[in-house]
Amino acid sequence: MRVPLRPAAAAVSLVLTLMASIASHPTALSAAGEKVVVIVGPVAGLTDNYRARGDALASTAEAAGATVIKVYSPNATWQNVRAAVEGANVIVYFGHGNGSPNPYSSGSELTDRVNGWGLNRTSSGGDADDWATTMVYCGEKALLGTLTASDGAAQRQYCSGGPIRPAPNFVMVYGQAHYTSGFGERYLPSTPITTLDEAQTRVANYSYPILKLGGAGYLATAYGDADAVVSRLLTDPRSFGELFASGVGYSADTLTVAAHPDISGAQTWVQRTTIPGFHFDEPDYWYAFAGDPAASMSRAPGYSGVPLFSDIAGSSFKDSIMWLAQAGITGGCGGGRFCPNAPVTRQQMASFLARGLQLPAASTDYFSDDDASPHQADINRLAASGITGGCAAGRFCPTDTVTREQMASFLARGLTLPGSATDFFDDDAASRHQLDINRLAASGVTGGCGIRRFCPASTVTRGQMAAFLHRALGN
Numbered sequence: 001m002r003v004p005l006r007p008a009a010a011a012v013s014l015v016l017t018l019m020a021s022i023a024s025h026p027t028a029l030s031a032a033g034e035k036v037v038v039i040v041g042p043v044a045g046l047t048d049n050y051r052a053r054g055d056a057l058a059s060t061a062e063a064a065g066a067t068v069i070k071v072y073s074p075n076a077t078w079q080n081v082r083a084a085v086e087g088a089n090v091i092v093y094f095g096h097g098n099g100s101p102n103p104y105s106s107g108s109e110l111t112d113r114v115n116g117w118g119l120n121r122t123s124s125g126g127d128a129d130d131w132a133t134t135m136v137y138c139g140e141k142a143l144l145g146t147l148t149a150s151d152g153a154a155q156r157q158y159c160s161g162g163p164i165r166p167a168p169n170f171v172m173v174y175g176q177a178h179y180t181s182g183f184g185e186r187y188l189p190s191t192p193i194t195t196l197d198e199a200q201t202r203v204a205n206y207s208y209p210i211l212k213l214g215g216a217g218y219l220a221t222a223y224g225d226a227d228a229v230v231s232r233l234l235t236d237p238r239s240f241g242e243l244f245a246s247g248v249g250y251s252a253d254t255l256t257v258a259a260h261p262d263i264s265g266a267q268t269w270v271q272r273t274t275i276p277g278f279h280f281d282e283p284d285y286w287y288a289f290a291g292d293p294a295a296s297m298s299r300a301p302g303y304s305g306v307p308l309f310s311d312i313a314g315s316s317f318k319d320s321i322m323w324l325a326q327a328g329i330t331g332g333c334g335g336g337r338f339c340p341n342a343p344v345t346r347q348q349m350a351s352f353l354a355r356g357l358q359l360p361a362a363s364t365d366y367f368s369d370d371d372a373s374p375h376q377a378d379i380n381r382l383a384a385s386g387i388t389g390g391c392a393a394g395r396f397c398p399t400d401t402v403t404r405e406q407m408a409s410f411l412a413r414g415l416t417l418p419g420s421a422t423d424f425f426d427d428d429a430a431s432r433h434q435l436d437i438n439r440l441a442a443s444g445v446t447g448g449c450g451i452r453r454f455c456p457a458s459t460v461t462r463g464q465m466a467a468f469l470h471r472a473l474g475n
Contacts, residue, residue, distance in 0.1 A: 034066040034234060035167070037088040039081055041095025041118040042073040042135050047127035050094040053175060057092060057227040064234040066090075075123045078138050078159045088166045089297075090233060092173045092226060093117055096129060098137045099179025099202045112151035112159075114179075115140035115206045121158050140209040169216035171233055171297065172207075175226030180206050182270045182285025183222065189280050196256060199270045199285035204261050207290030211263040216240075217291035222275065223249040233297050237331035239351075241269075241293030241374050249273060249287035252372075265361050266291050292361070294354070294377045309338040317463035320470035329355045329469065333462070340463030346391070347375035347398035349410060352465065354378035356473050357414050359385050367396040387413045405433035405456035407465070408446070411472050412436035417443050425454040445471045 038054045038061075040047065051072050058068040071084045073095075085091050096118035100109040116139035118129070125134035138159035141147045145163030147156055174180035182199030185191075207218035217240045219229055225248045232243045244250065251271045260266035269289040274281060309325070309332055312318045321338050324330045329352055333339035344352075347370065353359070361377070362384035370376045379396055382388045387410060391397035402410075405428065411417075419435065420442035428434045437454055440446045445468060449455035460468070 034061075034064075034089045035087055036061040036066045036068045036090045036092065036230065036234075037081075037085050038068065038070045038072075039076055039084075039091070039093045039095070039117060039119075040070075040072040041076050041093070042120050042125070042127045042129045043095055043118075044127055044129045047073050050176070053094055053224070053226065054092070057175075057230055060227045060231050061090070061234060064231060066234055073127050074120050074125060077120045077123060078136070078142065079161065080123075081117065081119060081138075082161060082164055085164050085166050088170055090171050090173065090230060091166060092175065092230060093177060094175045094226070095119075095177060096131075096135070096137075097174065097177030097179040097206075098139070099184075099206050101198055101201060102179065102184065109205060110152075111140040112142070112147060112155040113137040113139040115209055116143050116159075119158075121154070140205075143209040144212060163213065166213065166215070168214050169295075169297075170210075170214070171217045171219065172210040172215055173226055173229055173233075174206075174218075174220040175229075176222055176224070177220070181220035181222055181288035183279070186279045186284070189282075193279075193282060194284050196270070196272070199272075199288075200256070200258055200268055203268045203270055203285075203288045203290055207260070207266075207268070208262050211260070211266055211291060215291070216295050216297075218289065219244070220288045221247065221249060222278070222286040223247070225249070237296060237325075237328065239294050239296045239374075240289060240291060241377075243296075244269060244287075244289045244293070245374055247287060249275075251287075254283075260290060263290075267293060269293070292377075293374070294351075294361075294381075311337040312340055312463075315340045315463050317467050320466040320474075321463065323470045323474055324352075324466045327356065327473070330466075338462060338466075340461060340466070342462050343401040343459045344462055344465045345398065346396060346400050346402055346406075347373045347379060349402050349407070349460075349465070350382045350388070350396075350398075351375045351378040352469060353387065353410060353414055354381040356469055357385075359387075366390070367394060369395045370398045373398045382410075385414070402460045402465075403456065404449070404454060404458050404460055404464075405431045405437060407460050407468055408440045408454075408456075409433045409436040411445060411468060412439040415443070415472055424448065424452070426452045428454050428456045431456045443472075 038058050040050045040054045061068050069084045071081050098114050100114045118137050121136045128134040136154045136158040142159035142162050143164050179202045182202050184194050210218045251273045255271040258268050260268055270285050272283045274283045312321050359381040362380040366383040370379050417439040420438040424441040428437050
């Protein structure tokens, strides 16, 4: 049994500042071939409401090109649900949540019944949610297929036959379910408000079986926007961290990020906000993520959507921009656009290079000024690979724009280009990046900005960046 999460030394409280390239209305992709399963468990009088939510979400997913299977109470039995989620790319659950810590288990995490789904015992019980007679909590052990003779009798009778077998890199989405995003059961104003430690522990515990099964991401929301969450997953190629920051309930000021205590390389993201009418209008933990924030649906096997940008028809860099999109390195700047003339920031460049070079994850936090950046993980990947040493001691200057000479060094180091004895340009003699500029020119990645000119101090635009990366990585 896992122990409850304690605040890790590496836990970081982040304030994500969305840059112009992170828009809330991203470029639409095709989700053809994706399988989405919507589960609605029995919640008594609320079941009709949850079925309506499920139907709305199913329509959204189908409009994105996905195939949708709905498993609703009273037919949401373990056997029906387990069969439905076979090969699923996205699983969505509406229903009762049962997580840990909770008021019922006296500090013990009963993993046969927590961190999973509240389902119908049989299809003859209607929508009744009596956990002792008509409903059963098929917990973490049911999902993982690790139930034993010492586990609950109801779990052994109604939740056996696991594990579930979704597609590799599947994503789990929880809507309106207690504990999944950190909030607990609070029916009286006198009930203590959830603490940060409790919220982090609940999200870490609830996400554990999903990530252990090979899931790429875990998202939980109580904002009533699960359909929007799934729409972004299916139509937006950006990373999970960026998609999370586009959510209706996102709060940069209260977001806390910590290393996942049980899954190497994963993180938990929780935040404390207020939903009018919920929990006496007092703040609680309504929105959460777990997994690798740098991962995305667009880089999962079988996902082939490619954005078509509306603002690149007249760009001389059009072909390079489309190559960048097809390679999964960019999803544009939002709203169906690429913004080819906009400048590139150092944090954006870190993500472009980390994705393009497929750099391994880093466990070290190299810089003190990038905690608020959604690109922090990619910045650390770049530093760990020796491509950057930052802009000063312990600093990366993530929001500064990238100059052409800096771009030359980024690429020359990243591609380990050989040195060159030729001086290709007349205007870079004073540049400390001159050797890297010549390495780049010798390799054919750049021809400069004019006759024997490189314009080393000029800012790199997104279109120019696409051309640099295409020439460097496209062959």
